[in-house]
Amino acid sequence: MRTRGLRxxxxxxxxxxxxxxxxxxxxxxTAGPLTYGLTPKQVASDTYVxxxxxxxxxxxxxxxxxxxxxxxxxxxxxxxxxGPSRRYGEEMRAAIRRITAKPIRxxxxxxxxxxxxxxxxxxxxxxxxxxxGTIAGIEEEGKGIADNMYRLVxxxxxxxxxxxxxxxxxxxxxxxxxxxxxxxPLHGHTAADLMILDETTGVLFTGGVVFCGRTPxxxxxTIADWLSELDEVDRLDIRLLVPNHGHVRxxxxxxxxxxxxxxxxxxxxxxxxxxxxxxxxxxxxPIPERFAGLxxxxxxxxxxxxxxxxxxxxxxxxxxE
Amino acid sequence: MxxxxxxxxxxxxxxLGVPAVAAPVPRQADPLGSVMxxxxxxQYFGDAPVVFDDAVRVIAPAAxxxxxxxxxxxxxxxxxxxxxxLAIADLNPFPLVLRYHPGTSAPAFATRxxxxxxxxxxxxxxxxxxxxxxxxxxxxxxxxxxxxxxxSYAQKDWAxxxxxxxxxxxPAGQDGIARLRMRIRHPNDTGLVDGIPAYFIETLSxxxxxxxxxxxxxxxxxxxxxxxxxxxxxxxxxxxxxxxxILHGRDNQGGEIRATIPMPPTGAQPAMSRMRxxxxxxxx
Numbered sequence: 001m002r003t004r005g006l007r008x009x010x011x012x013x014x015x016x017x018x019x020x021x022x023x024x025x026x027x028x029x030t031a032g033p034l035t036y037g038l039t040p041k042q043v044a045s046d047t048y049v050x051x052x053x054x055x056x057x058x059x060x061x062x063x064x065x066x067x068x069x070x071x072x073x074x075x076x077x078x079x080x081x082x083g084p085s086r087r088y089g090e091e092m093r094a095a096i097r098r099i100t101a102k103p104i105r106x107x108x109x110x111x112x113x114x115x116x117x118x119x120x121x122x123x124x125x126x127x128x129x130x131x132x133g134t135i136a137g138i139e140e141e142g143k144g145i146a147d148n149m150y151r152l153v154x155x156x157x158x159x160x161x162x163x164x165x166x167x168x169x170x171x172x173x174x175x176x177x178x179x180x181x182x183x184x185p186l187h188g189h190t191a192a193d194l195m196i197l198d199e200t201t202g203v204l205f206t207g208g209v210v211f212c213g214r215t216p217x218x219x220x221x222t223i224a225d226w227l228s229e230l231d232e233v234d235r236l237d238i239r240l241l242v243p244n245h246g247h248v249r250x251x252x253x254x255x256x257x258x259x260x261x262x263x264x265x266x267x268x269x270x271x272x273x274x275x276x277x278x279x280x281x282x283x284x285x286p287i288p289e290r291f292a293g294l295x296x297x298x299x300x301x302x303x304x305x306x307x308x309x310x311x312x313x314x315x316x317x318x319x320x321e
Numbered sequence: 322m323x324x325x326x327x328x329x330x331x332x333x334x335x336x337l338g339v340p341a342v343a344a345p346v347p348r349q350a351d352p353l354g355s356v357m358x359x360x361x362x363x364q365y366f367g368d369a370p371v372v373f374d375d376a377v378r379v380i381a382p383a384a385x386x387x388x389x390x391x392x393x394x395x396x397x398x399x400x401x402x403x404x405x406x407l408a409i410a411d412l413n414p415f416p417l418v419l420r421y422h423p424g425t426s427a428p429a430f431a432t433r434x435x436x437x438x439x440x441x442x443x444x445x446x447x448x449x450x451x452x453x454x455x456x457x458x459x460x461x462x463x464x465x466x467x468x469x470x471x472x473s474y475a476q477k478d479w480a481x482x483x484x485x486x487x488x489x490x491x492p493a494g495q496d497g498i499a500r501l502r503m504r505i506r507h508p509n510d511t512g513l514v515d516g517i518p519a520y521f522i523e524t525l526s527x528x529x530x531x532x533x534x535x536x537x538x539x540x541x542x543x544x545x546x547x548x549x550x551x552x553x554x555x556x557x558x559x560x561x562x563x564x565x566x567i568l569h570g571r572d573n574q575g576g577e578i579r580a581t582i583p584m585p586p587t588g589a590q591p592a593m594s595r596m597r598x599x600x601x602x603x604x605x
Contacts, residue, residue, distance in 0.1 A: 275590075276491045276500040276593055278394055279392040279431070279433065280393060282392075303386045306387050310390065313504065313552065319485065319486070320581060
């Protein structure tokens, strides 16, 4: 909060410096303008992905750790996720404009985590659709989520404000021009996870349900439900899987990878709690070698200990009178 | 300037009658570079000798995921003759988290604490010669862990459950040390939320029930920064013939906490790893 306040103060002061001293004042800027350099990659017919980093939110990547995307239909452009900041959303929209002159028809937001929707401001003139649970989650936690992003990535967030999705959606199959999209409502990774399967191209945007080469995040997770979500993905007939975090792949290998991680994580923490370990000790449990290829492994594991341990402990410690 | 005044103010309010101790050791600079160290030192250690000593191990995450419940373990088992231990979070509105009196137990404890902002988190152990051995680490954090209202209050029946205890004792290993874990339902309210008075557990004592009496095994004087529904991990030494452990505590509004913790069932295994077990560092 303090940094935001300082930023508000700093901006008029910079302007004042420019006005009084001319171009020399611009030298006070230590770096050039921040830019994500978003470049869409075509992954299927009419379908593009902006591939992000597999790291955590940092001041170096500005929060660009997601794979947002868009589908150019005959009835306009469908946007999937709006990114971690207003700046990202605006850059993304400009990059889409360079691919097609068609208007944005609709935006979909898959869950309440910051990188999915903090770019919503760039799409205020079009419907922004999300599951009711996602909208409720952003209403409740959005301000805290935005504040934390300012803390984590700093100036990239400038001007970003909580902007709620405008249209609740449910499980359905919808046609946009020549593309038929199946909206699949699930819960497990968060309390409301929206997957979008383009039945026309076979591209599945999994949102946070599948991670690929990147350690899954669990701040709103219920592991048992998440495993059921993965079973759901296994039942789908798809040609390309676009996870929100990690690598785009033509197979379902990362469904198994996500399942393997979650199963190990839950089992290891339960075993540790049942064997007398404290939560602080659990932070240092060894992680099996087979997960060494997952990015931000130890860091994300430790976050998961914070998310999952208290409930496991509450469940396993016996009540005494 | 403000810092200097603050330090001066604290020195001025030091309790009288601090016992004379061994020859003063020179003041060492804080390895963590915390702006509050000098004030914290004067407030909690007074004139006692203080050394920064990695023999005291502090385990906490480098970044707090939940600022209302940051895991913290302090392990001074590498030192002999530890009589008292502290946990301190320098930049909390109330830096002192708890005082642990290990008695016959291993000088090590773990719990979860609130942090109000990014801060140095420390463990300190006083050995019988009066020297405080201090170490710690920096924990990055978003703001507000101490001034957030307890989640308990959202439940209508929270008051019916205050003081309920969950606990488990694992069998002692060959060294006679047994892992004890406890969770107590209590808002542990800091009193920083407007209009809601402080309401937190102040004392917890673990005793053994034996034919010859109920000797105390360990005691904790806990304060506001311990998390809501506090959790403790201790390594106690139940005397031969102990038939149960007894937990007895009291909060600052006079509420009593009382529970009997049964001995582990026959055939149970000792805890997988204790705080001083070197295996804990595998996978770092």
